[in-house]
Amino acid sequence: MLTQRPRGTTDLLPGEVERWQAAEETIRSVFRRYHYGEIRTPVFEHTELFARGVGESTDIVSKEMYTFLDRGERSLTLRPEGTAGVVRAYVENKLYGNPGLTKLYYIEAMFRYEKPQKGRERQFHQYGCEVLGADHPAVDAEVITLNVHLLRTLGLQDLHVELNSVGCGVCRPAHKARMIAALTPHRHELCRDCQQRLDRNPLRIFDCKNEHCQAVLRTSGAPTILEALCDDCRAHFSSVREMLESIGTAYEVNDRLVRGLDYYTRTAWEITVPSYGTVAGGGRYNGLVAMIGGPETPGIGFAGGMERALMLLAEQGRDLRAPTGLDVFVTVADEAGEPMAMRLLQDLRAAGVTADRDYLGRSLKAQFKAADREAAKFVAIIGETEVQQGSVSLKDLQSGEQVALPVSDIVSYLAEKVGVQS
Template identity: 50%
Template structure:
């Protein structure tokens, strides 16, 4: 039906969009404090980019991508996540020629064919960051610190970091062999999906949410058991930086994230509910081979992403809803067509002073207009009728007190400007 949106996507309406705007402003402000710069990449890319970056055996590629063939017979995919597009832009636009590291962030819609549920939709919004060009452990720690800082400033409590190292190309093959040997001995207890993963990508079994597979994963060999000295040293250094700033974390040997490009550090920021349930509100890690796998030079990288719908739901559930619906400061109430022209010119003059204005455009009665001004909770209502037009003045009502004053039209803008500043000052004291 033309009047029904497709399943799994949402309209963001006035009354709700203000929370989104406030969250976006909060995100941008904090990224500026950490000296990250915004990047905006296309909503769709060549499908091959996600095959090479996210991984052909990941759930995203196998089950969730919105892919199609365009009129030029090119294979195109709506972006299911943000990192691959940022890496492609980094390579194509030669950002590597600039100072290293490049510290970038993004905010925007992503698309996955998933089962819709609260906080999880087929078109959803993510923000995240990518640091490209440094393999220093301090960068991993800064990315984790940023995420915790962001959520803490929003008022979320009971945050903790779940942390793991997933190894590197030098030590991971031995670890993957150990996983295959372990899970092969329990193959009959694996779910059908994990039986298929066993010899294709055994790390994915650690990410399975089926209870039987989770129980087996908890007893599986860990990445730290097989990590090379370089990965152990890197991981210890990351933990040392987090200890230095007092960020609590717990080691989770089953944490591998849902994407194939991670190396070494993997993490999630988790919030513990009063019920004891836990919510992962963001996740990320290091991906030192992703730029190379996408056709660029061998460049280290690290980043994280978080879903905005889920975060807004958590804030609301905690009584921390942000953003308020904006209201105009002045309502113009003309009584006839000539007065409407005067009000129209007055509205332009007030807006030139950055004063928010609404005026009647429906020819409503004075009573109806005053009711509308009350609904909007304006500071001042300006009445212009025949007497005002002929006398060269306007009647200004201060809505909080009901006091009315006649103000000459040539002094009206200045009068309202001073009055609104006074009202704002009183609200802030």
């Protein structure tokens, strides 16, 4: 047990972690271009926030949360998703008092008790954003475009946007009544989950993976939510579509794409890759801020899994930036070289050059081997001779060329060779 990490967790080791850093940098730079600010919320929140903000009836809340009592007997939960915490912070810090839109993004660890499998961990990571304060369809079109832009900049290919509108508090109750009327005579033909959905939230029957339920939906004449939109929702949806077209963001309408909870309104989308599945998804949630106790505020956002995106990138043969090796490996030929070697190492690092050395007192040959293993670009050799002559021998490991330089020139020479701006 002591040497085994908990199920569903990962150690990110040097080598792999560079891929994550590159992905995170890309994600941050794209969000910055759209004028988003980063937010970091607590890893745990009051359980009630997720019960309300994610929804009691969801799998996340009913089956997958890491919930515990702290020493003061408060029920706390490790965050299973990003939106609830961000919206809570928006309300608590009164960000709605700021003029204009609030545009926030995050890249954070999330926790869900799920059966671990490839690409699905119990501690996993999501990037995502929330835009609060406007219902304008231009926001929807821009956020969807940003979602695609971000994945494309990471290097993902073959991305498809599936788009739908899930209506609002005006059109959804009428749609619900029509679904119940159409499906109740076929109740016994639905799967057990869908029989429950029929009572609580019939819209989510569109979500069922069961072929038979989908067939019942088709033959019963139950309308899709898209067919039942009120005039305002219909106008909003067609504006979103027009704006996506003027930006040049391709999409397909998928009228079976639903988000079942009451506070989800209007635009919903998923970004999918054929033969792989969904890589990110988002939607509008005009009811959420008020539901957790803030002022009526429209909102929209998306989220995607880091592990999933990185796995797909590798599958598509698109590796992120290769890990950078050492610029310089300083070999110490003998004890007399120690002071000069230590000084040189620090001067190199201060100048922005990546440098390391051998600390095990190994032979020069073994040190050269270590330099090779670390993929160092240069090897500096320092020993008694170098100290006496005030010069350092430098070997370029790619060309094999060797030069001796005055010790005072070595830092600026290497800084220029490895392209460091001082």
